[in-house]
Amino acid sequence: MKVNYLDKFQGTFIGVAIGDTLGYPFEGFLRSDIYSRFVDFEDYIFKNKSLFKTYTDDTQLTLHVAQALIRGNGYNANNLVNEFVMWLDDPPIGPGYGCISSIRKLKYGTPWREAASNSGGNGAAMRIAPMGLFYSRDIDSLKKAVLDSCSLTHSHPAASAGALVIARAISFLLFQDPKQRFSTEEFINVISEPVNTSSEETWREMVKILRKVQNSLHLSLEEGLVRFSQAGVKPPYFIEDYIGEAFVHPYTLSTVACSIFVFLKRLDSFKDCILELSTSGGDCDTVGAIGGSLAGAFFGLKRIPSEFIKLVRNQKKILNTSEELCKSFLKRYSNQYYK
Numbered sequence: 649m650k651v652n653y654l655d656k657f658q659g660t661f662i663g664v665a666i667g668d669t670l671g672y673p674f675e676g677f678l679r680s681d682i683y684s685r686f687v688d689f690e691d692y693i694f695k696n697k698s699l700f701k702t703y704t705d706d707t708q709l710t711l712h713v714a715q716a717l718i719r720g721n722g723y724n725a726n727n728l729v730n731e732f733v734m735w736l737d738d739p740p741i742g743p744g745y746g747c748i749s750s751i752r753k754l755k756y757g758t759p760w761r762e763a764a765s766n767s768g769g770n771g772a773a774m775r776i777a778p779m780g781l782f783y784s785r786d787i788d789s790l791k792k793a794v795l796d797s798c799s800l801t802h803s804h805p806a807a808s809a810g811a812l813v814i815a816r817a818i819s820f821l822l823f824q825d826p827k828q829r830f831s832t833e834e835f836i837n838v839i840s841e842p843v844n845t846s847s848e849e850t851w852r853e854m855v856k857i858l859r860k861v862q863n864s865l866h867l868s869l870e871e872g873l874v875r876f877s878q879a880g881v882k883p884p885y886f887i888e889d890y891i892g893e894a895f896v897h898p899y900t901l902s903t904v905a906c907s908i909f910v911f912l913k914r915l916d917s918f919k920d921c922i923l924e925l926s927t928s929g930g931d932c933d934t935v936g937a938i939g940g941s942l943a944g945a946f947f948g949l950k951r952i953p954s955e956f957i958k959l960v961r962n963q964k965k966i967l968n969t970s971e972e973l974c975k976s977f978l979k980r981y982s983n984q985y986y987k
């Protein structure tokens with residue numbers, strides 16, 4: 649397949665922004681509570697547009713990661729630190745504690761090797777899509793850049809495990825033809841590979857959870873979300889009250905597992921996929937953003953309905969940033985023609 653890189657890059661970014669925008673009003677709610685509000689989510693969105701007027705930190709940080717890659721023609725820690733500090737002036741919308749506390753330390757001069765919090769939260773995975781695109785033809789550099797960039801804010805191995813898996817998934821999906829089904833087994837093997845070679849216990853757990861996702865695709869969407877909502881979560885963070893409920897925990901392994909499960913269950917169209925991702929329950933905006941990056945990378949911009957693109961705040965800026973990143977990528981890695 650001849651890849652339309654621009655379409656895929658822009659689809660990935662807009663996918664993040666749509667999932668984030670649609671999920672934000674439902675952040676912190678059980679899936680069952682979300683679905684008690686409407687019969688048809690799509691109809692609800694367009695009758696209640698004022699509820700879906702902004703994206704959050706997931707999209708903001710994705711754009712800042714992209715800007716750092718563009719400026720440096722690749723990953724450079726100082727450029728990314730500068731972008732993170734600029735984010736504090738955006739200002740941040742709905743940020744996670746682990747992420748913002750470490751970025752404040754960076755702003756006030758703590759060396760970046762010491763600023764990271766020991767958070768296993770999904771803040772590194774949710775911003776990683778631009779790395780997956782930019783380094784899609786150079787997987788060794790991808791792994792190194794992802795790990796280094798995670799370490800600026802998150803020192804917990806769950807954060808890096810999830811970011812590696814999502815970045816590798818984006819690189820894989822960029823080269824898939826949306827008119828054809830890819831092999832689920834190949835997909836899980838490929839995305840597990842960056843974390844498969846380590847003896848790090850949390851990375852091994854990520855691999856086991858991904859295998860379990862692959863073996864659970866016969867379940868209904870709801871059953872799968874219940875199964876993976878708190879995957880890998882340990883006490884005191886495990887929420888007993890939500891056993892048996894779909895409520896995606898912000899721990900990276902759970903968020904990544906649920907995002908991938910929903911994505912693989914709804915491969916018929918971008919629309920079906922994003923409507924389910926953003927109403928997963930729990931950390932809906934981040935499941936929307938991470939799953940939206942996967943769906944956008946697979947389907948590309950042309951397969952995203954225009955009425956959903958129009959919902960996104962600053963859509964032109966997002967499309968321009970993804971185009972600039974695509975140009976940097978092509979300049980560095982490819983001389984292939986793209987439209």
Ligand SMILES: [Mg+2]
Pocket residue numbers: 704705706741742743933934
């Ligand atoms: Mg968010």
